[in-house]
Amino acid sequence: MPSPEEASTSSEPISFRSLCLIDPLLEALDQLKFTTPTQIQVDAIPHALQGRDIIGVAATGSGKTAAFALPILQRLWDEPKGLFACVLAPTRELAYQISNQFEALGSAMGVRCAVIVGGMEMTAQAVALAKRPHIVVATPGRLNDHLENTKGFNLRTLKFLVLDEADRLLDMDFGPVIDKILKGIPKERSTYLYSATMTMKVAKLQRASLSNPVRVEVSTKYQTVSTLLQYYLLMPLKDKDAYLAYLANSLAQNSIIIFTRTVHDAARLSIILRTLGFPAVPLHGQLSQSQRLGALSKFKSGGRKVLVATDLASRGLDIPSVDVVINFDIPTHSKDYIHRVGRTARAGRAGKSITLVTQYDVELIQRIEKVIGKKMELWPSDIEEVALLKERVAEAGRLATNELKERGGNERQKRKRGGGGRTNDNGDRDDDVVEAGIPVKQKRSRS
Structure with a gap:
């Protein structure tokens, strides 16, 4: 086997075969049309095949799932015994996506995966x-x-532990639970920690869980890709809904993700857009798991052109074809902006992002421009056309507010009568709700 340094510096074009992967994995990669390894795969896989622990610092969309899945599957081919690897992920959707990739890459090996997430029946998982x-x-x-x-x-019996999106795991306060899990697994194991950023919390987790790791870093600077065209649209706060409807109308043939700061707005805007005739579906943390997967499936398949989402959808999820990202609310952290707009212009394709800017958001947008190192262009708008939409949008907003209140009241009655409902990963109730995305709790909570 060539050394990791030789694999990375050879003048010959690097292929998956040159990384010394076994034939069943090469066949699966060929079927998936993965022709050339990404940089994180080139840098990480040779070290992993030599049995080293890995710290991988790479942005979402860099191919890191295959970077940790391929070495695990190669070792599994040699030792097909019992529960072999555990991957911890911050969100349910990312967990399902990782499992799907393991099964696709291990298709020739008959690999068996189990997804263990909140919002599903414990008995079936057991x-x-x-x-x-x-x-x-x-x-x-x-x-x-x-x-x-x-x-x-x-x-x-665990041989491998993977901590994926470690910075997000710790941002979501999973630290104490991860500490508990670490106490119950063998010290003699391989551990891969992948993170978009190396925060102090991640560094502390690294010291607690990895042994003499190799650090593989693809990019140290947060940045947007060159194929992404970034725009802003300035408006008064009171007209924000009308401008969103205007954008949805003018971009009607495109697949669009609209990001909101709160669950309430994700539910409210999805109802408004559907009332106005746009095929919108919501995605947020207070939908049941089956509805969250259903929303993603409809959007990925093209059955719905508009996905209205909280930051639940901003990281890790691989949605191949997104034409436009609209930031209904500006994220307070610049790295969250970069994750959001990273849902479009993936794998060398072009894409657009449009950020709605009110009179209260100017400082935030300037801060983001400073981080990304470029000025956004003004998205052209027709003020008269927006004015014509205002009355219809306001009426749709009133209908949405009434529907949210009515559904919330029905859910409270249902719970009083001892109706169903489960708890999600954060201990919150996770009752079934309608496709329009009515949250059980009416407070303006985050995802």
Whole structure:
């Protein structure tokens, strides 16, 4: 096997075969049309195949899932015994996506995966765990629930632990639960920690969980890709909904993700847009798991052209074709802006982002421009056309407000009568709700 340095510096074009991957994996990569390894894969896979722990610093969309999945699957080919690897992910959607990639890459090997996340029945998950899957992909809270409550389930035979999107895991306060999980797994294991940023919290987690790791860093600077055209649209706060409707109308043939700061706005705007005739579907943390997966599936398949989402959808999710990202609310952190707009202009394709800027947002937009190192262009708008939309949008807004109140009242009555409902990874109730995205709680909570 060539050394990692030789693999990275050879003058010959680097291929997956030159990384010394086995034939079953090369066949799967060929079927998936993965022709050339990405930089994170080139840098990480040779070290991983030599048995080293890995710290990978790379942005979403860089190919890091395959960077940790391929070495795990190659080792599994040699030792196909019991529960082999556990991957911790910050969100349920990312967990399902990681599992799908493991199954696709391990298709010639018959790899078995189990996804263990909140919002799904514990009993069914316990049955899946009893079937001894090779790979468990989980959110930390639900995995810990099973470790404490599911008879016969443990991680004592684990050979690999992966902490994916580690900065996000810690931002979501999973640190104490991860500490509990670390105490119940073998010290003799390989550990891969992947993160978009190396914060002090991530560095502390690294010291606690990795042994003599190799650090692989693809990009140290947060930046947007050159194929992304970035615009802003200035408006009074009171007309924000009308300007959003104007954009949805003028971009009607495009696939669009609209990002909001709160669950309430994601639910409210999806109703407004659907009332106005736009095929919109919401995605936020107070939908049931089946609805969240259903919303993603409809958007990916083109059944719905507009996805109205909280930052739940801003990182990790691979949605191949998104033409436009609209920031209904400006994120307060510049890195969140970069994650959001990174949903479009992926893999060398072109894309657009449009950020709605009110009189209260000027300082935030200037801060983002400073971080990305470029000035956004003004998106052209027709003030008269926006004025014509205002009355219809206001009426749709009133209908949305009434529907939210009515659904919220119905859900409260249902719970009083002892209706169903589960808890999600953060301990919040996760009742089933309608496709329009009516949240159980009416407060303006985040995702």
